[in-house]
Amino acid sequence: MLNKYPMWKYLMVVLVIAVCALYASPNLYGEDYAVQISAGRNAEVDTRLFEQVKTDLQAAGIDIKSISLEESHLLVRLRNGDDQLVVREKLEASLGNDYVVALNLAPATPDWLESLGASPMKLGLDLRGGVHFLMEVDMKAAINRSIEQMEDDFRNSLREEKLRYRRVEQKSDRVDVQFRDQETLDQAINFLEKNNPGLLFKDEGELTMSAVLSEQRLKEIREYALKQNITIMRNRVNQLGVAEPVIQRQGSDRIVVQLPGIQDTARAKEILNATATLQFRMVDLDHDVRDAVEGRVPPGSQLLMDRKGQPQLLDKRIMLTGDHIVDASSSFDEYGRPQVNIKLDSEGGNKMSHGTKDNIGKPMATVFIEYKPTNEKDKDGKIVFEKHEEVINVATIQARLGNSFRITGIDSPAEAQNLSLLLRAGALVAPISIVEERTVGPSLGQENIELGMQAIFWGLMLILAFMPIYYRKFGLVANAALLANLVMIVGVMSMIPGATLTLPGMAGIVLTVGMAVDANVLIFERIREELRDGRSPQQAIHHGYDSALSTIADANITTLIAALILFAVGTGPVKGFSITLAIGILTSMFTAIVGTRALVNSVWGGKRLNNLSI
């Protein structure tokens, strides 16, 4: 009974703890005050911007720490927090509307650590301050819209097909069509089934047929409504100038929007609820654009800029508005060139058909209209919105258009995708409402961090003081394991990308500190028992560890079950708690069993002992 570990085991323990310590270390470096610049729709973040920002800031005489070009944004690190607002104002003025400038805190992790993929723990909103919104998409409205459209569609297509009906009417979730005779009804069902794969038709008797949306189609509608809303939220959040926003779906009909660092929730809400619309208008070919640019705009026309900054003179009459768009998607035409497919509802189709029949061969423009918030407020304290119009596409009409047409001649697939996104954004299929909101002020966030740290510190101190008193030198071993455990929790939390530290998460760490010594208590009590039974010290150590092992494993696995269930059903802060609890259980098993054994073996193992300091 020598109680020696093979060398590789010692090395493994040291290596595991060292790796965790390495990945935990970015948390020690703190954060730099920074300003983050990202591109709006019409601009790009590139080296040119890099140079411009550099010269601008040098000219303003601001002492910056560094500027770096990251994946999608430019990050300017500053020496102190007071500069942050100044720099933002300067850059907003010099870069104009094409770029979004946001305040940020960037981790001050040294480059060599960052190149290893190490980064500090992510802090939850309750520690960082910020707003959390849970938004719900009104799926009923989305489905209702589809049913209304179905009703419209039937009327038109049956009329076109010369199938005479008595009436078409919407009944909650279905559309009923009544005919004059059975023969027409059968023909109609045949015809409609062929043209509407997503619908289920049924002969209801009394010369009436009904149509409902298939499960598959319902699912598609919901999915589409949710995705569309997420896209729109992304666009709007980008305007808010928030560093590291989170926009994700939750469940089948909800969207989580998290905006760290935002204080003015009223403003955030107004922007998120802003609207965008779309218009199709003819390009005015009767007048010269150059005259208009010089200020002589004809009365029936309007001068607008396109996305490349070129002026376009458009007819003031609106041929069609975006709310008639049912779907827009990007794809490729038969020659492999990018294109955008647009589907309109039947009313839109009629308008389009009517508007284009005399204009074949002429250019048609698509205008995107957004209401962007300004920094001014009116006398009621409401934010003033500025109407922002932009020509996003000009295409030549090739033929008389109906309720489904396509725009070709687009430069790149990315451009096509972007255009289809904008087209969809201009036609919201389902309204959205806020069902949950949590705002944490920055002072409370900071305070929560301090309180959490204090609780961890005092909890740790009490245990560190107690263990050596009760278990003497073995108590010191347990203390070393406890500290290693803490480092490992922080290291693992920093390594896992999705793990977020929250206030309950910090409480979870405190709890782990108290419970992690349990494994050592079990082992030490066992060793004492073995000694009392008259075994030699080396035997006592060996048996103590061996017989405590299965107890520790069972006890921890059951707690792990509770933590995993908590993780599965919990949201936000509670999830944070379950993550730290689960990680803490796993790391504490490693440090308390393998870690302390390595330490005990290297100190007491391999020699004759007469007594143990336990």
Added chain:
Amino acid sequence: MRVFDFDKEVRFMSLRWPALVFSTLLILGSIVSLAVNQLNWGLDFTGGTVIEVGYQQPAKLAQVRQQLDEVGFGDAVVQNFGSSEDVLIRLAPREGVKSETLGDQVMAALRASGEQVDMRRIEFVGPQVGEELTEQGGLAMLVALICILMYVAMRFEWRFGLGSVAALAHDVIITLGLFSVLQLEFDLTVLAAVLAVIGYSLNDTIVVMDRIRENFRKLRKGEPEEIINISLTQTMSRTIITSGTTLLVLLALFFKGGALIHGFATALLFGIFIGTYSSIYIASAVAMMLGISKEDLMPTEVEKEGADQDPLP
């Protein structure tokens, strides 16, 4: 150092009947209180709006109430939170008003007098979200209990499984009862704490049961009662030390962790006591009353069909 030196076995099980009566009374009391007083459900479950604001000097609650009354929030609950400078304002969900703007309206009303008011947090939860959470929370608790029952039954024996789940249900009901009697706010973090209590109590129960199983196999003689007593005595020292260290850190959390964590720390502090008690007097006693015996716990050494199954009771 050894503080707890039990040379002779402590006859824990001789007190099992009084303990059972005591526990039954506590459970009945808890159930009655839960039925009559119910839980003081927090915002997470009821829905509504909570606003925490900070003043520069101790806040005048009466003045805050009056300010709110003037703008039509007469039903608001106003109280101090954590310190005398901090005020918590609670608003029930209301019809007609767009609830997501309530927080901003309240802040405007409080700032109208020109006083400096610091917005610390605003939380708004829609009523249907709260309902879902209540369902999910209850479900989580149930799923946790079932998973644990399965694990313990598989690893040990069905009598132990039932005993430990009985102990857990006991702990959960009495902890909820405490929150109901004291009318402490029950929010999501407290729910998390209750699940952590389940984890802790179970930890304790497993350690005790593990020792009972070991002793049944090791000691040739002895009635089940005696063996259980010996096992409990042997683990007593560990039980006290571990609950002691856990209590220490929880006290640190209670006193240093701030007001947001109070409910969490309270639930755990209480849960540690009740969990330690239940692993002795509920888990072990139930397993014993179900007739646990030496034969049930002997290791199955020969792998043959049916050998790994428990004999019928």
